[in-house]
Amino acid sequence: MKRIAIIFLTVFSIAGCNPKKIETKHSVNGQITKEFVSQIMVEYQTNKFNTLVISSYGGLEEAAIELADFIHENKIKVTAKNVCMSSCAMYILPSGSSSYVMDDTLVAFHPSVISFEEFIDMSQVPTSRQSYLKNSYASIYRFHEIHSIDNTLVKRALDVLTPLCVNDVSNPMNLRLQYSFWIPDKKNLEKHGYIFLGYWPENRQEAEALVSLRIKPGVEWVFGQGEKKIENNEITKLAFRSICNE
Secondary structure, three states: OHHHHHHHHHHHHHHHHOOOOOOOEEEEEOOEOHHHHHHHHHHHHHOOOOEEEEEEOOEOHHHHHHHHHHHHHOOOEEEEEEEEEOHHHHHHHHHOOOEEEOOOOEEEEOOOHHHOHHHOOHHHOOHHHHHHHHHHHHHHHHHHHHOOOOOHHHHOHHHHHOEEEEEEOOEEEEEEEOOOEEEOOHHHHHHOOOOOEEOOOOOHHHHHHHHHHHOOOOOOEEEOOOOOOOOOHHHHHHHOOOEOOO
16 A cells, blocks of 8 residues: 555656646737837736737838747747738748647738848938848848748749839839739748648638638739749849839
């Protein structure tokens, strides 16, 4: 009887050394701004959640990277719910200790600041703007290095989305695009270092059903590309020399 009691206490003690970690979630929905990021950080200081559930159509790139750094430093998991586009998809989702996409969630890419880098003549950009661009390039490349992401996927976004012309000659980044956003195929994502668990559309038909849930009708977009070589570089260069006519 004494031996049984000792065995029981030993097993109980070992089990008690490794209690199962309880998942604590914090859900957010909205545009990614400095204020949006600040609110999440404040919430974390009060309630140390280990999973951030986010729904966002995107927002400021620098704000998204600030939040991504915070998520990475604190080893927070990220779950995308309903929609995660642009800076949400490019920075916040991949920054998690794990990155999960819920069913029927649209994850899509827009051009990044570095998508414009090779097409912008810095000598024609105002000094104040040059500083902003250089700092943005540096923070984005640092993010990609930390997370082992191949930045060519984002850098080629303009070639995929097909620029048509410049809306504002004083701001060459204000382009009119043929396609509004891009859903890469999962194989290509993983090749470039974006490891997203959970749901991902396998073909254009599945993607269309998903887009119809989250995006207003009439918006043009691209699915896939896979390993296909993009041949639109000259078209992209031409677009930067063309002013849109209303």
